[in-house]
Amino acid sequence: xxxxxxxxxxxxxxxxxxxxxxxxxxxxxxxxxxxxxxxxxxxxxxxxxxxxxxxxxxxxxxxxxxxxxxxxxxxxxxxxxxxxxxxxxxxxxxxxxx
Numbered sequence: 001x002x003x004x005x006x007x008x009x010x011x012x013x014x015x016x017x018x019x020x021x022x023x024x025x026x027x028x029x030x031x032x033x034x035x036x037x038x039x040x041x042x043x044x045x046x047x048x049x050x051x052x053x054x055x056x057x058x059x060x061x062x063x064x065x066x067x068x069x070x071x072x073x074x075x076x077x078x079x080x081x082x083x084x085x086x087x088x089x090x091x092x093x094x095x096x097x098x
Contacts, residue, residue, distance in 0.1 A: 028085035035068050035081070050095040053078050064088065 039058055045051050047061040057069040059080060067080040067088075076093050 025085040028081065028087065029083075032068070032081055032083055032085060036066065036083075039068070041066060047090070047092075049091045051092055052095065053092040061090075 041058060044058040044060040044066060045053065047059045047067075051059070053059065053069050053072075055069055055072050055078075057078075059067045059069065061067055061080075061082070064080075064082045064086070067082045069078045069080050070087065071079040073079055073089055076091055077089055078092050079087055079089050081087050
């Protein structure tokens with residue numbers, strides 16, 4: 001994802017998702033759907049523990065599918081919103097640690 005795409009996605013995430021979207025699973029699903037409509041999902045990075053991720057990136061996970069990185073929890077962990085409204089913390093950015 002280019003810096004311009006990340007900036008565009010960031011403004012969309014900030015404009016669509018706020019704390020009310022996480023008050024129920026149904027509202028998190030709606031947030032996911034709006035993000036999918038407004039984001040270039042063709043730029044999604046294939047997920048692996050080696051992939052470099054940061055806030056507002058879009059990922060394609062082999063098990064969970066399309067997801068949107070909501071937060072960089074630590075240098076090696078991100079929080080991702082997936083299609084069914086699931087928000088998971090996953091490991092990433094491990095390539096630099098090898």
